[in-house]
Amino acid sequence: MAYFSSSSSNPVLFSTLSLVCFFFFFSENKSFVSATRSEEASNELQHNTHSRVSLSSLFPSSSCSSPPQGANRNGSLEVVHKHGPCSKLKQPSSSSSPSSFIIQHSEILKQDEARVRAIQYELSKTHQNHHQEQVETSTKGSDGTQLPAKSAIPLLGGNYYVTVGLGSPKRDLSLVFDTGSDLTWTQCKPCARSCYSQKEPIFDPSQSSSYSNISCSSSQCSQLVSATGIRSACSKATRACLYGVQYGDGSFSIGFFAKEKLTVSSTDVFDNFFFGCGQNNGGLFRGIAGLLGLGRSLVSIVEQTAQKYRKIFSYCLPSTLNTVGYLNFGGVSSNTNIKYIPFSSNFRNSSFYVLDLIGIAFGGANLPIAASVFSRGTVVDSGTVITRLPPAAYSPLSDAFQKFMSARYPKGDSDDLLGTCYDLSGYKSFSVPSISLLFKGGVNVELAGIGVVYIASQKQVCLGFAANKKDGDVAIIGNTQQKTLEIVYDVGGERIGFRPLGCN
Known part of the structure; x- marks a missing residue:
């Protein structure tokens, strides 16, 4: 996705990087839950209005669990959290203690806010003509090439990645995957301007027999x-075609638009895959080699592999640091229990995936929210962490959550974004109310218990939703709420499917 203003020379694309973040964990307290609380929880579950979450199930560990069912097949990539025990990118000195993740909480949410602002700006242009002034500079590459450039604001990079092969011979590269971006890119030698540090060797196009730049006059460049x-x-x-992308957090990549051999699996290999070969890259990507764009434009991997995969992909995000998720191309792990929702007719030409949310159910009852509150659309986004709602929808949800939690647990510290938090450090497990998202067409998607809350610290377990700045901004369903759901993107069919417990 992008937000930008055009210029007569050296235009720069502003895109939102997939800054997919994670739950924060806290240590288990030895105090026990009373028999009264346990009995209460059992009654709640019987009415399917609440669920219970064990804190110990959210703790980081030193071992990696096996990928979920449905991940081991052609066209499938493992989705890994780069700070967890499953990651090959994890630094040897990285701590596995809960506090090592908690300390990054403020940066995660700061980064999330930047992404949300970029998405909402881009979609607002569908409804109004808005011009954003942009100051551009240019920098000269080693061959005299004029490359568009802009300084970056260093923020934490994306946290979920997949590994694909690029070139002949194949080089494995770890790329953030992002439903909010279109162009796939990686850092490339000779790094005419700058390359940030990455774990794997930087891709060298001169060592690949299948690499070639795209000419400025080609239809592909257009x-x-x-x-x-x-x-x-x-x-x-x-006269080679150049690209420039700058993400909502200020990170950027600039370089040559090129084609190369892409390897998804041993049997799924694509010649002449168009991608960005970055010669000027910046931002704290933390060892990641680049980005895999899963948007809806012609240059996305979804469109480029359409003949084989039929514009269908699905994913299950890891529920904890200790697990592995998957990104499947060309189908789903199971065709049962999938609830499909059509794309919103208001954004058919958008690169984003937008649905028509019409309400929210809490504890089995619909909250007093008019369907018109969501009239601007609701984006399903792999990179946003905290789900954003219009204020008129967030307020009744927050009020109901507070009423439920305050009767059971002590209040915790809140902040500007997460305003409804509780201190659960004295509990081994806790109850959360059932929350379902209600979509046009009568489809209801119930969130998992871990998809209701966001764990910010040992004493700060918060409602995993936040309010938009104004009612006119689009809603965004973040990856916290996507936990345990298999989400199916049938782009050709213009619909998204949700399969409950699809990641177990």
Whole structure:
């Protein structure tokens, strides 16, 4: 996805990086839950209005569990949290203690806010003509190439990645995957301007027999407009097509638009895959080699592999640091229990995945929210952490959550974003109310217990939703609420499916 203003020379694309973050964990308290509380929880579950979450199930561990069922097949990639025990990118000095993750809480939410602002700005242009001024500079590459450039604001990079092969011979690269971006890119030698530190060797196109740049006059170069909304730039020295992307947190990649051999699995290999070969890259990506774009434009991997995968992909995000999720192309692990919802008719030409949310159920009863509150649409986004709601929807949800939790647990510290928090450090487990998202067409998607709350610290367990700045902003379903759900993107069929407990 992108937000930008055009310029007569060297345009820069602003895109939102997949900054997929994670739950924070806290140590188990030895105090026991009383028999009265346990009996109460049993009664709640019988009425399917509440569920119980064990804190110990959320603790980090030193071992990695096996991938969930449905991940081991052709067209499937493992989705890994880079700070967890399953990650090959984890630094040897990284601590596995809960406090090592808790300390990053403020940066995670700061980064999340930047992404949300970028998404809402981009979609607001569908309803109004809004011009954002942009100051651009240019920097000269080693061959005299004029590359668009802009300084970056260093924030934490994305946390979920997949590994694909690129080039001949194949080089494995770990890429953040993002439903809010279109262009796939990786850092490339010789890094004419700058490359940040990554775990794997930086891709060297000169060592691949299948690499070639795209010319400025080619139709493929003009396809960048479908992903960026602005014209591509052109190398003065080689007449090669240039791209520039800058994400909502200020991170960026600039370089050559090229084609190469892409390997998804041993049997799924794609020649002439179009991607960005970055020569000027910045931001704290924390060892990640680049990004895999899962948006809806012509340059996304979804469109480029459409003949084989039929514009269908699905994913299950890891529920904890200790587990592995999956990203499947071309189908789903099971066709049973999938609830499909059509794309919103208001955003058919958008690169985002937008649905029509019409209400929220709490404890089995619909909250007093008018369907018109969600009239601007609701984005399903892999990179946003905290679900954002219009204030008129957030207020009744927050009030109901407070009423439920305050009768059971002591209040915890709150902040500007997460305003409904409780101190559960004295409990081994806790009850959470059932929350369902109600979509147009009569489809209801119930969230898992761990998808209701966001764990910020040992004494701060919060409602995992936040209010938009204004009612006119689109709602966004973040990855906290997506836990345990298999989410199916049938792009050709213009619909998204949800399969409860699809990641077990």
